[in-house]
Amino acid sequence: MKPSPFIYHRPASTSEALEMLADLGDAGKVLAGGQSLVPLMSMRLAAPAHLVDINHLPELDTVEVTSTHVRVGAIARHSRVERDAAAYDAIPLLRQGLENVAHPTIRNRGTTVGSIVHADPAAEMPAVLALLDGVVELRSANDRREVAATDFFVGPMESATRPGELAVAATFHRPPDGSGSAFLELARRHGDYAMCGVGAVVGTDPDGSVTHARVALISVGDGPVLVDVTPAVTGNGGGFDRAALNDLIDHDIDPEDDIHATAEYRRHLAHVLTARTLEQARERAVTARRAGRAA
Amino acid sequence: MDTETLVHVAFTVNGTPHELEVPARRLLSDALRHDLRLTGTHVGCEHGVCGACTVLVDGAPTRSCLVFAVSLEGAAITTVEGCGNPDGGMGPVQQAFQDCHALQCGFCTPGFITTIAAYLEENEDPTEAEAREAISGNLCRCTGYQNIVAAVQRAAELRAGRTGGPGANR
Ligand SMILES: Cc1cc2nc3c(=O)[nH]c(=O)nc-3n(C[C@H](O)[C@H](O)[C@H](O)COP(=O)(O)OP(=O)(O)OC[C@H]3O[C@@H](n4cnc5c(N)ncnc54)[C@H](O)[C@@H]3O)c2cc1C
Ligand code: FES
Ligand code: FES
Numbered sequence: 001m002k003p004s005p006f007i008y009h010r011p012a013s014t015s016e017a018l019e020m021l022a023d024l025g026d027a028g029k030v031l032a033g034g035q036s037l038v039p040l041m042s043m044r045l046a047a048p049a050h051l052v053d054i055n056h057l058p059e060l061d062t063v064e065v066t067s068t069h070v071r072v073g074a075i076a077r078h079s080r081v082e083r084d085a086a087a088y089d090a091i092p093l094l095r096q097g098l099e100n101v102a103h104p105t106i107r108n109r110g111t112t113v114g115s116i117v118h119a120d121p122a123a124e125m126p127a128v129l130a131l132l133d134g135v136v137e138l139r140s141a142n143d144r145r146e147v148a149a150t151d152f153f154v155g156p157m158e159s160a161t162r163p164g165e166l167a168v169a170a171t172f173h174r175p176p177d178g179s180g181s182a183f184l185e186l187a188r189r190h191g192d193y194a195m196c197g198v199g200a201v202v203g204t205d206p207d208g209s210v211t212h213a214r215v216a217l218i219s220v221g222d223g224p225v226l227v228d229v230t231p232a233v234t235g236n237g238g239g240f241d242r243a244a245l246n247d248l249i250d251h252d253i254d255p256e257d258d259i260h261a262t263a264e265y266r267r268h269l270a271h272v273l274t275a276r277t278l279e280q281a282r283e284r285a286v287t288a289r290r291a292g293r294a295a
Numbered sequence: 296m297d298t299e300t301l302v303h304v305a306f307t308v309n310g311t312p313h314e315l316e317v318p319a320r321r322l323l324s325d326a327l328r329h330d331l332r333l334t335g336t337h338v339g340c341e342h343g344v345c346g347a348c349t350v351l352v353d354g355a356p357t358r359s360c361l362v363f364a365v366s367l368e369g370a371a372i373t374t375v376e377g378c379g380n381p382d383g384g385m386g387p388v389q390q391a392f393q394d395c396h397a398l399q400c401g402f403c404t405p406g407f408i409t410t411i412a413a414y415l416e417e418n419e420d421p422t423e424a425e426a427r428e429a430i431s432g433n434l435c436r437c438t439g440y441q442n443i444v445a446a447v448q449r450a451a452e453l454r455a456g457r458t459g460g461p462g463a464n465r
Contacts, residue, residue, distance in 0.1 A: 001341070005299050008319035008365050031366065038361045039342035042322070051319070053366050079355070103432030105410065106343060108355040109362065190431055
């Protein structure tokens with residue numbers, strides 16, 4: 001099918017985009033990479049009256065890396081963030097997550113901020129944002145606010161972004177030295193949305209013992225499900241107690257049946273992938289401790 | 296709406312500048328096929344999954360069914376028609392598909408050709424596993440993929456000027 005008609009706006013600056021969005025209110029929608037919005041429009045699941053195209057705003061095509069964070073601008077494509085060497089050095093979890101987002105061809109056009117605003121419960125980057133205590137920067141014609149990941153994901157496909165607002169950037173905070181991270185998922189075919197996926201950040205002390213750990217799970221709840229699994233760290237900090245992990249995970253996830261997997265199978269995946277992801281993250285933390293860098 | 300508002304957009308396709316007046320909702324795939332009569336680009340699923348419509352936008356493989364033509368102001372687009380040799384003969388990826396019998400009905404082929412052409416710009420000598428990964432976003436209902444994987448490696452040979460028989464250097 002084809003999209004229904006709409007009126008197209010191509011602002012030449014961010015401030016012009018914000019004015020347009022303010023004028024259009026509920027009738028306006030942002031067009032970023034279009035990798036979610038265009039198929040929804042073609043299937044007539046969405047029919048916005050106006051689209052404001054932010055693809056021609058180079059000031060939003062940014063990846064800024066500092067000693068404390070990585071800030072990704074609204075039109076930075078997934079592929080650009082994935083390839084950015086400085087961003088990878090600062091926060092390896094960015095690339096670890098992005099490699100699981102769709103296929104490279106989709107990543108060439110889709111944006112990281114767009115996938116966060118889209119808030120698909122199966123999407124990887126909302127989970128990465130949650131794990132890294134991320135913040136979304138929202139601007140409107142006469143306001144600017146920052147929303148923490150914990151408040152940003154309101155429900156399935158629903159974020160805290162209001163009509164008239166543009167998410168100009170997302171900021172991911174660098175985990176402390178001695179941390180390790182990993183992202184693993186299982187999909188029917190590589191590149192599809194995952195039946196379940198898990199990101200993890202594990203912190204260690206100078207001896208390499210685990211001090212704290214968190215995971216964020218996808219496709220098993222209304223949004224990314226962030227779980228502090230520190231209580232499941234074993235006595236000497238050398239690993240995790242499987243039964244305790246499963247209990248912590250079961251307490252917070254709420255998987256559902258669909259044509260791709262049953263709820264029970266997703267729960268099983270959540271258990272298995274959580275244990276594997278944590279172990280990989282722990283190993284990386286220990287290796288990084290030895291080499292004196294983040295992993 | 297009887298008459299839809301038309302939007303002006305200018306971009307190049309295979310090096311030729313084009314100016315179009317199209318409805319905003321015109322997908323790039325339709326602009327190429329219907330407005331520019333470049334029917335080499337095929338449309339399968341029209342929602343980003345099959346890869347048949349893949350073209351290069353400023354060198355990067357992109358689903359033409361997932362972009363509006365009007366959003367591509369100033370872009371340089373390459374379709375399968377632009378993947379030939381300058382002398383009009385087949386380009387290395389196309390030649391490799393013939394050598395390796397990498398197509399049957401051919402519906403999926405344009406998307407594979409563009410994807411592989413761009414991939415080889417970044418990785419000139421892929422292993423078999425890398426070749427498989429490179430085409431993982433494109434679906435083919437006929438071939439079973441084996442010959443397409445072989446064609447990726449054959450195309451790499453042709454580009455490097457190793458022009459023995461198919462697979463001669465493997
Ligand atoms: C075949 C296929 C497979 C995919 N697989 C995955 C996958 O496995 N994992 C995954 O995470 N994603 C997947 N995606 C989606 C892809 O990652 C999208 O790029 C992403 O979800 C949306 O980003 P976008 O830039 O394309 O946004 P768009 O499609 O342009 O926009 C999506 C929504 O967000 C709004 N929006 C976007 N940017 C902003 C902004 N800056 N401010 C305010 N509102 C904004 C839009 O108005 C729209 O409602 C897949 C897509 C396809 C077609
Ligand atoms: S037609 Fe575009 S991906 Fe299938
Ligand atoms: S050759 Fe028929 S779909 Fe690929």
